[in-house]
Amino acid sequence: MLFDSTLRRDLARTFGATVVVILTIVLTMMLIRTLGMAAGGKAAPQDVVLLLGYTALAHLPTMLALSMFVAIMGTLGRMYRDSEMAIWFASGVSLSRFVRPVLRTTWPVLLVVMLLSLLVWPWVNERSALLKDQFERRSNLSRVTPGQFEASADGNRVFFIERNSPDGTDGRNVFIYGRLKDSESVTTSRTGRVEVEDENRYLRLGDGQRNEIDRKSAERTLSRFDRYDVIVGDRLASPTDDLPPKARSTMALLSKPTPEHLGELAWRLGLILAATNMVLLAIGLASTNPRRASNWNLIFALLTFIVYYNLISLSRAWVSNGKLGMGSALLITHGAALLLAMYLMWRQDAARRLPRRAAAAVT
Template identity: 45%
Template structure:
């Protein structure tokens, strides 16, 4: 049908252009944030691109919802501006008639949002947590950075190396501070190198001295050495010992309905329901004011999107803190948004006008 095909073609062009722009912006912002976190030691700098990919994947439901909303709002507003709506209205088509072609266009996007929200979000967040956990469990030698004090994985040693070779297996001016049960030691050496003995790795120091002090005593033992070996920890290959709600599968959230899990489940359900509601709100909000231009509608759409998704975030925290129940929140927010959108659409479709009753003039 001409009516349906015309709208869907224009929506596809607008949606595609908006998606390219938003993905580019999100990728750029994510890259900047990820590089900053890597520089602070949150995860391995070599994993920046992987972390960025997981982060963008976790943001895709929000991006797709926003692209769909902007595409609907901009296309229908343009049709008002170019007087195309007059033609469709004159042929017996009202605003409600746009709901069907819009959902026919949007249903594949809604399916993608559903799959992302319920299946791929935990995969993306789980991948990020695995990379961070693996970086936290790296070996002591992997933690050493020239010119920086670094703590060991167990937290009982502090390393410092002035500079090292390209292979990172040797270095100069090494400093190690160790705190054991009732003893503190400070070891310094002119040079050091890594040697493998059997299944263990040792940091072999050359030409240095060792200061040892027992806690609670003032005596300090000083010893010099030409060669001294210190056993260093290896990589911890154990699996991640915790699973945050964001990294839990939807089935696990349903099996264990704690407050945190219900908050995360409400967020995932909300991503899908919000996308559906934005289709109705986009039709109801479309229009054209010749004095204000198209920017007004797009600004309103952006404001409505920000408010709606902020309420999703707030609702998640409210459910986790027990301030509101899971079912009441879903009905109040998403049901209320749908009812408001349908009422607004019905008003515009039927040209309802709210008029205040006039006061009768007092007789002279």
């Protein structure tokens, strides 16, 4: 049918352009943020590309939903301004008739949003958590750039290495300055190597000396050693033991329905329901007056999108805190949005039927 094919073609073209623009803007902002984390020592420089990819995938459901929303608003808004909608309405096509071709165009995107929310979202959060955990668990030796003085994570030691191996576990000409509550020490060695024993990480120094001073008594101690072990990290544990709910698979959340897990489930299901509701809301909110060139409806629609997604986050917090059940949160948040979308379409269709009935009564 001409109506369906024309609308679907315009929607697909507008959606493609919108996705490119939104992805470019969001990826640029994410890149700046990720580079800032790497520059601030919160992420490894070699992991910047991976973190950027994981972050982009995590936010892709929201970006796709926003792109669909803007594309529908833009396409239908143009049809209102060009009086195409008036022609279709005069031909007997109601606003609710637009739902079918719009859903036929957007269902692949809605399917992608569902897969991203249920499967990809927990996976990318898990990978990001593991990367950050791996960075935090780095040995003090691997944090040091050859030829530079750098402090340890707790700030009690300063390290200097003349050169080290590519994997950051071996170093030569190691210098360590340590400061405790009542003492200071300077340790130098010809070699240094990071080793793990009994789930503890040690820095094993070889062929060196240690000079220690007691600040209370001013007593100095000089000792030489062939081998000296220094613990350089907390006890190692499985990084999967402390994964947050957002990094756990959907099946894992279902198998252990704690309030925190149910809150995360409400968030994931909410992304899917919100994407569908935003399609319907866009149809109802796209109405414009062709005689007045105003963008207030688009601004109001974007504010609606922001408020809606903030309500999803709020409902997750309510469920996680045990203040509301998951079913109730989904029904209140997304049921209300669905009713609003249906009301907007019904109101516009009813407003157009009244003049026709009045004209029919006169004749």
